[in-house]
Structures are given as structure tokens and as C-alpha cells.
Amino acid sequence: MTHTLMKAIVTTGNGGYEKLVCKDVPVPDIGPGDVLVKVLAAGVNNTEINTRLGWYSSSVNDSTNDASEAKAAPAAPKSDGGWNNQTPFPLIQGTDCCGLVVNVGEDGDKSLINKRVLIRPCIREHGFGSLDNIWMGSDFDGAFAQYVKIRASDVFPVTCEWTDAELGTIPCAYGTAENMLHRANLRPGETILVVGASGGVGSAAVQLAKRRGVKVIAIAGDDKHEKVARIGADRLLGRSADLLAELGEQSVDVVVDNVAGSGFPTMLKLLKRGGRLVSSGAIAGPVVDLDMRDMYLKDITLMGTTAWDEVVFPNIVRYIEQGEIQPILAKTFPLSAIAEAQAEFLMKKHVGKFVLIP
Template structure:
């Protein structure tokens, strides 16, 4: 098909990430508008959420050579293995979260033109019987652009009164959070500890744990305590608190942790016999001290979570449409101001998500 259409031009503006390094690796420039192939749709990006993962990929933090926290990772040097699935396809367009409008469809793509959709960013190309996965904005071009093409099977219409920016807070953070809640088997009456609760995933976890009837214990900074209580946390502890003194050994059923770092060992001591520890990140540092006795003597399950399970994204759409969760939109920025947005993001003074808005 040709791009000569009143709905979209031959070129578009996008943020191209050119390699690992500092903000100078983010180039706002014109690029060809993608053309949808068989089974694909073209979306006009109405809003694109921003995540730790885009910054981490630019820094090359996923490289095995990096052992420090995301806040202290150096911007010096190229890291060829710094992507989620080994090599990152530089130069490419990042952007894992997309609220978009379908403007064109390739052969065999059934989604109606004009539909407002969310994109399931974690895609299981071989089906849900296999753990292999690829991610929009990490393994192929994403939503930091005016347009993006994706498989029609990965777009989900959403009927609600939320704004485009509010919807763009959902896919990566809430998908990641719901996947961990699902894998850990969180249910009514469980006591769940959530370190790093003020971030996009953490604040989503508070809501998703509560909607399943579990108790949510959040860990955050003092300035964010009230916001997390408003979201639904039953108890809020501070990062410097002595967790063993505050909660006691074997006091929680589930820990859902994207922080890791030096506090990892304590989290296992807090788990009851048969408890579950789930994680999809390690912002305080990926290398941890594990006392194997804490794990095997208490029959603890360690659950790594990257590939989203089949129910996860349909669940989220249902929660939105039934009003069971709410968006936490911290701030919006024009797409061209991505470097400034990431700089503010790294100050960690917000609760919820930052969202980038492409030009019309």
C-alpha cells in the first residue's frame, strides 16, 4: 500500500535512539512513516508512556557488564548486549506504552479504522505455550513517534472516559504489575509487600493487589506516603525503616519487588513458609546476596516475570472499562522534549507515570 493518504504523511517525527549513552543519543528527527504489512495495523500515536526501561536501554543497563543501580550507571561507552534480548537494534525508535488510533490496516488485519486502542507491548510470537517474547520499543520500533505499526492481534480497543494520556500510563507498568500479581497467585487475605511502591509499576501493584482483596504494604519515601495511602495502600513504610522490626520475620505471604539491591536478603526473611517472591526488575542493583537457607528451608518460590501471560492484558482492559483501577498520570511532555522529561523522571520526585505527546 502507499502512504499517500489524508490520514498520514510519507514522513513523521520520531525520537531515534542512536546508541547507548547520554541524552545526546536521543535524536528528534523526521523518518519514513511505517507501512503496515500483512496482519498489521498503523496507529497514530495519541500518547506514549515513559518507563525506566527506555532509560535503562539507552544506558545499556541490561548488559551483563553492568552491576550497579540504574541511578548510578555510567553513560560512557557502547554496550552491544544492553537490550532485553541481548543486542539492541540501534538506531531505533523506543516507546513501550502506546495509546493510539488505527489509521490504516494491511491485508488480513481486521481492526476497524478510527478505533482507539492500547497496544500489548509484550508479544508472545510463538504463542502462550512458549516463554519467548519480543517487546515493542525494545526489539522493534515503538511509540516515541507520530505513527507506529504493530500486529493487529496486539491492539485492544478500550471503551472508557479516560484521556489518551491516562490510557498511555497503563500498558508497560500495569501489564508488568498484573503479570507478577497473576504469577504469584495473589488472592483475598494475602499480605503483600511492595518495595518501590511510588513508581509506575509499584503504584499499579498497590491497586491491583487491593482489587484482588489482598493487603498492600507499600515502601516509599516520606513525601509520597499520603499519595500511596490515597491509592489504597493499607500500610506505608519508609525506605529507611527497619522492616524486620516493623513487620517481623515470616509476616508476609508475597513480596513483589522491582528494587532488589542490598535489601533483597531482608525481603526473604519477611516471607512466610511457602511464600512467593516475584520480580521483573532491579533498579537498586541486579547483584544481590542470597542466603539459600532462607529460600529452601521455608519452601520459598522465586518467580522471574518478563513474558506476560495470556490473561494479563485482557484483564487490564476489563479493569479499566469497569472502573476498577485508576490512572496515575504524573505529568505530560511534548515528544520533542524527551531528554528533559527523562531528566525530570530520574529525579524520582513523582508518583505514577510520565507521558509524551507527539505532534498532531
């Protein structure tokens, strides 16, 4: 490489936007089995904000918005504030990456060079037989930079007419949503309820559920209903809707709930006998009321999903290349405007994803 330094956003610790420092850092050195990827677009996710705030700590019970800059940032580093205990600050965050392979490690596949790729950010470092996982941008340096290093086995060439920014909307949201539906074994003819359907994961879940041939009921702000209907929701309900009155008990087979909070108990009442609730987040609050009778008397299955199964990311690439899903790009920002992007992200007025361009 002729480049020795690159621009990066370095998160220096738990706290507010002042912890996001734009600076020159060395371009990563790659070893055997690695590739160096030039970042073309990097999506913005809740997880980057949560990690900076230390929200994953068991000491935090607030919603992600209440834990954000509107409130006091953590006064001290959270030893359990990351996905895998303490976050290794200083850290280059960034879980989503569309990029161009510019170099490969010793004995690497040189045919990858100059290919546009998506990076699978969920790394199953002990293989897919173990649920142990680490995440790009949370456990090791990610895509909020001009270049990122990653294992060759976690880059996936993609051939399509989408823009770089459109591809930058995909990895975390669509991988997470596909993993949830795969684990829940969503089947044609079933009915699914997607809570928080206008967000990145929610809007991905709507599309990915619809392509499976199911009825999709979506919950989103009233001002977002038109856009969510356009991507496949069969029925739209507002966030303040009385779900039991609107839908009735035992009316859905699967609930995708990354919202949690005070609405969680209703979800179990909505599920049919043998229903499944699948979650990979809790933006309205991680501590919920659970009436065990609603769970065990109806043979309900509750599923947490963080480690992605092996089929998930190849599925996503295939859906893109076959034209089965569409990107929902809300807005782009230069990488240097990351604080502005995260502040607007937390306002939750958009549908789909924000993307940073280095």
C-alpha cells in the same frame, strides 16, 4: 496514508541524551496482519533509559540511577545491553502507547479503524506456549513517534472516559504488575509487600493487589505516602524503615520487588513459609546477596517475570472499562522534550507515570 514522513525520537546507540535524536523518518509500511496506529500518548519507563544506557548488560552492576547520566555512559555498544542481547540501534523506543488505528493490513479487520486502542508491548512471537518474547521499543520500533506499526492481535480497543494521556500510563506498568500478581497467584486474604510503591509498576501493583482483596503494605518515600495510601495501601513504610522491626519475620505472603539491591536479603526473611517473591526489575542494583537457607528452609518461590501471560492484557482493559483501577498521571511532556522528561523521571520525585504527547 497521505503522510509519508513522521516525527520520531530515534535512539542512535548506547549513551547519554545526545543519543536521542528528533528527526523525520518514514511512516512505517504495514503488511498483512499489521495495523498502523497514530500515537496519541506514550508513557516513559525505566526500560527505555536502561536500554539506551546498555544497563541490561551483565557487565553493569550499578543501580539504574548510578548508571544514568550522572555517571559515564558506556564507551562502546553493549552486545548484551538490551532485553534480548544487543539492541537494534538506530531504534525508535517507546513501550507504552495509547493510539488511534488509522490503517489495517491486507484482509485486516477494517472495523478497527478510528478506534482508540492500547498496544500490548510484550509480543509472544512463538505463541503463549513459549516464554520467548520481544518488546515494542526495545526489540523493534516503538511509540516515541507519530505512528507505530504493530500486529493487529496486539491492539486492544478500550472504551472509557480517560484521557489519552491517562491511558498512556497503562501498558507497561500495569501489564507488568498484573503479570507479577497473576504468576504469584495472589489470593484474597493474603498480605503483600510492594517495594518501590510510588513508581509506575509499584503503584500499579498496589491497585491491582487491592482489587484482589488482600492487605497491601507499601514502601515509598515519606513524602509520597499520602498519594500511595489513596490508591489502596493499607500500611505505608519509609524507604529507610527497619522492616524486620516494623513487620517481623514471616509476616507477608508475597513480595513484589523491582528494587532489589542491598534490601533484597530482608525480603526473604519477611516472607512466610511457602511465600513468593516476584520481580521484573532491579532499579537499586541487579546483583544481590542471597542466603540460600532463607529460601529453601522456608520453601520460598522466587519468580522472574518478563513474558506476559495471555490473560494479562485483556484483564487490564477489563479493569479500566469496569472502573476498577485509576490512572496515576504525574505529568505530561511534548515528545520533543523527551530528555527533560527522562531527567526528571530519574529524580524519582513523582508518583505514577510521565507521559509524552507527540
